[in-house]
Amino acid sequence: MAGPLVMKFGGTSVGTPEAMAQAARLVRQAYEAGRRPVVVTSALSGVTDLLLNTARIAAQGRTEHIPPARQEIQARHRAIVDALLPQGRQDPVWFLIQHRLDRFTQLAEAMAVLGEATPRGLDAVAALGERMSAPLLARVLEVQGVPAVSVDAAEIIVTDDHFQNAVPDMQATRQRVQAHLQPLVEEGRVPVVTGFLAATPEGVTTTLGRGGSDYSASILAASLEAEEVWIWTDVNGVMTADPRLVPEATTVPVLSYREVAELAYFGAKVLHPRTIRPVIEAGIPLRVRNTFDPEGPDTLIVARRDAVAGRVMALTVIQHLAMVIVEGRGMLGVPGVAARTFAAVAGTGTSVLMISQASSEQSICFVVPKSTTGDVIPALEATFARELDRRDIDRIWAMEPVAIVTAVGEGMRQTPGVAGRIFGALGAAGINIIAIAQGASEVALSMVVAQEDVVPALRALHPLTQEVP
DSSP states (O other), rough: OOOOOOOOOOOOOOOOHHHHHHHHHHHHHHHHHOOOEEEEEESSTTTHHHHHHHHHHHTTTTTGGGHHHHHHHHHHHHHHHHHHGGGGGOOOHHHHHHHHHHHHHHHHEEEEHHTTOOHHHHHHHHHHHHHHHHHHHHHHHHHTOOOOOOOGGGOOOOSSSOTTTTBBBBHHHHIIIIIHHHHHTTTTOOEEEEESSETTOOOOOOETTTTTHHHHHHHHHHHHHHSEEEESSSSSBBBOOTTOOTTTOOOOEEEEEHHHHHHHHHHHHSSSHHHHHHHHHHHHHHEEEETOOSSSOOOEEESOOOTTTTOOOOOEEEEEEEEEEEEOGGGTTTTTTTHHHHHHHHTTOOOOOEEEEEETTTTEEEEEEEEGHHHHHHHHHHHTTHHHHEEEEOEEEEEEEEEEEEEEEEGGTTOOOHHHHHHHHHHHTTOOEEEEEEEOOOOOEEEEGGGHHHHHHHHHHHHHHHHHO
């Protein structure tokens, strides 16, 4: 028998009565088709942010935001209860939601008393969103005739105690999943599991960080040896470019794990590569589908795919950046300049997004968020104060605002002429490339352009994603 189908629904896919009704409909269809669904759900859209922001504000002694936050979260869930559950079948799940809201109030008020919001406390608060949405979705499915059961992921996903970004213990998790979740699937039940959260071996609640619900789905799929994973969201898979910037963007049918990793790193709102690694390593196919257009195009993500030589699959962009330049003729052949440069940047807590250095070694260029230059440049000037006095380094400055435009495609690897086509398209559009960088994998080519050239650059390059060389 084929493995179960893991279906993960994001916050927008369960965030309104209409959305949750559609999510339940999709689960019911899979169940009636014999696909043995295992559901993973996020909190209602916006609820986790509201929980966390309110808790952080409360830790500053400002408790007046707790009641209105509770009221808003309560109203969001009440609207779904009233719309989707018959009058006589509301009490158990509504009682549970009220209990979770009481817990939120208690935790936020405790943070106000203590005057701090610890990572452990914030995880306890953040987990409440899923602990309300999963029982609610399970109840909606029950009403529709699906034998659903709510499952708290803290009982089956085991992690370390790195709160807010916990690392799962896959061996311990697999044992728990097979002991507690597998029997439910074999009985014909449909587990509805809280995404995003887990627990330490001692049972202390943790969360899985960015893309946590996707990660939950991936972990469960690998542990259950699932047939497939479907990530339900509000877009038709992964697009060739941001459709808000390039209206003619289309869905990419198939992407490799490496392509997804590059797209995620360079700003595309796609799956975080860490979150899907368990299914990729297990060889389980993963699809990104649109809850509100289930018959529309979707994207299949696989470990490796047969790439078309020279093909650019997608474009992505990170905006509002600055390119910091350390330049001077006295840098030529002097060892340790790059190491000192990036040690100084790291000391400010700044992440470097891209590095470019000329072979002459007379300058080092790197890209950071524009908001960090006020910290980065003084740190570099302090580090190289002696070299600046001796004129070994002429100046340290920033070019801003700039953006990184990245072309991604497995077919770009070891294919002559791809860079020429990219640069030719930008040149024909009159767009100046300030700096370039290409990793050893050759799956992505990144270019720094002026901020005002972002949209023209994307539109000039987008035809390359539609043609087969």
